[in-house]
Amino acid sequence: MVRAWYMDSENTDQRLEHHRNPPKFLELDELYKKTGVEYFQLNADTFQIDGSLDKIRKERNYSYEDEIICSKDCLPDYENKLKSFFTEHLHSDEEIRLVVDGSGYFDVRDGNDEWIRIEVVRGDLIVIPKGIYHRFTLDSNNYIKAKRYFIGEPVWLPYNRPADEMTVRQEYLQQLQKGF
Template sequence: MVKAWYMDTETSDQRLEHHKNPPEFISLEELYKKTGVEYFSLNVDTYTTDGVLDKIKKDRGYTYEDQIVCSKECLPNYEEKIKSFYMEHLHTDEEIRFVLDGSGYFDVRDGSDLWIRIAVAAGDMIVIPSGIYHRFTLDTNNYIKAKRFFIGEPVWLAYNRPAEREPCRARYLRALRQGFAAPS
């Protein structure tokens, strides 16, 4: 089950938990209200046959998917890639990840521009809204295998901060001010 908490200031090792002491954990409901990030729990042993993922894909219009493995053995230019994933950025489309194996961290900014760290592991699926500043890193296990989903053709562009002129950023900030509707 996913955990989320407010982070301390930056540390030299992005792969450590580094949360406030004592940790300020937040619930999935709070995470959604503060960021618009949605969470689904799926069974990695039955997702191909139980229909749960198929229903999510149909309801949300995901028509393209692929799989990524991040590890020293599988990812060319591993250290450079991990550093690029950790650069604060946004996308013009949602970022959807379903973790099949391994673990890692997604960091997202709340409405006060504070970092919330989301620890994901096998069975966790998160949807990061278009226009939110975020980043990704592995944890100290240095391994994750995940499915990625897209509506239509995949969009791989990341816009590093500052990207305030991107229309998706304005839409995200408007949704944040208005409050996020109940997740679908």
């Protein structure tokens, strides 16, 4: 089950954050209201046959799927890839990830520009809205295997911050103001 919390703003090395103070956890509905990030919990052992993933894919029109494994053994140019994933950026499409094995962290910015860390583990599916600033890092296990989903052909382009002039960013901020 996913957990989300505000990150310690005093901590300068936030790749693997160790809290000085207990974290301020957010409930999933609060995470959605503050960021638009959606969460689905799937049974990692049965999602391919129980229809739960098929239902989500159909409802959201996800037509493309692939898989990524982030580990020293499986990801070419591992160190540089992790650095690029951890660079704050946004996308012009939703970022959909289903954790098949392993674990990691997605960090997203709320409306006050504060970081919220989202811990994802096996069976977690998250949808990060287009236009939100975010980043990804592995946890101390240094391993995650995830399915990636898209509507239509995938768009892999990250737009590093600042990208505030982009239409997709402006649309996200308008939606954030109106409420999710």
